[in-house]
Structure formats: structure tokens, C-alpha cells
Amino acid sequence: xxxxxxxxxxxxxxxxxxxxxxxxxxxxxxxxxxxxxxxxxxxxxxxxxxxxxxxxxxxxxxxxxxxxxxxxxxxxxxxxxxxxxxxxxxxxxxxxxxxxxxxxxxxxxxxxxxxxxxxxxxxxxxx
Numbered sequence: 001x002x003x004x005x006x007x008x009x010x011x012x013x014x015x016x017x018x019x020x021x022x023x024x025x026x027x028x029x030x031x032x033x034x035x036x037x038x039x040x041x042x043x044x045x046x047x048x049x050x051x052x053x054x055x056x057x058x059x060x061x062x063x064x065x066x067x068x069x070x071x072x073x074x075x076x077x078x079x080x081x082x083x084x085x086x087x088x089x090x091x092x093x094x095x096x097x098x099x100x101x102x103x104x105x106x107x108x109x110x111x112x113x114x115x116x117x118x119x120x121x122x123x124x125x126x127x
Contacts, residue, residue: 006039010047017047023060025050025067057095058088 003014010017020026021037026046029037053063066084069077 001039001044003037003039006037006044006047009044010051012047012051020047020050023064025060025063027071056088057092062088 001009003017006012006017007014012020021029026043029039029043032038050063050067053066054060058066062084066081069081069084
């Protein structure tokens, strides 16, 4: 399949797809005689995997290590890949905790704001 169809099926831009191939987080895409990429279902699977990992906040550096390990063999790199995923999950947990702390701070400010506005504007109510 052509690049346009790969873009449509993955939701990734042409530049992103080319970049992922260039840096090696997906295997090289086979080429037609005219040099155009000819994406396979396996290529799409790899692109969707990378997209999901990036959506989870996995860095390009970590993704490169992960995919390099994967290519060395599923069975004997399983422990290392699992540790990478655990570290990424812990990093996300830390980010979530920070976001929740910020959310609570803002909610407290909103509640305090609402109380002050009600008090200061109550003098304008008809009695």
C-alpha cells in the first residue's frame, strides 16, 4: 500500500512515518521498483504500536531501545523490555500525581473564588 493509505490507516503524517523509519523504530519499509514505499500490514502494525507508545508518553530514546531489544529476540529480551515498560509506567504515575496536585490546587482556588464573589456581590442584590 502507498504512503497515503498508510497515513489514512494510522493517523500519522508522512513526515512522522518517514521519521520513524529513518530512526529505526519501525523496520525499513519495502520499496517498489520506482523507489516508493510499499507498506505491508506488518509495517502498519509497527506504526500503530509506535503511535500507541508515543501516546503513552514513551520517549523516542526509550522507544528506540525497546524496538532494538525486540529485534534481538522476543524471548531473551523480555525481562529488559518489561523493565523499560515498568519505568515508563512509573514515570506516568509521577506525572499523574503532579497533574492531580495541580488540579486540586485549581479546584480549591475556584471554590475560594466562588465564595468571595458571592460575598462581595451580595450587596448588589435587591432586598
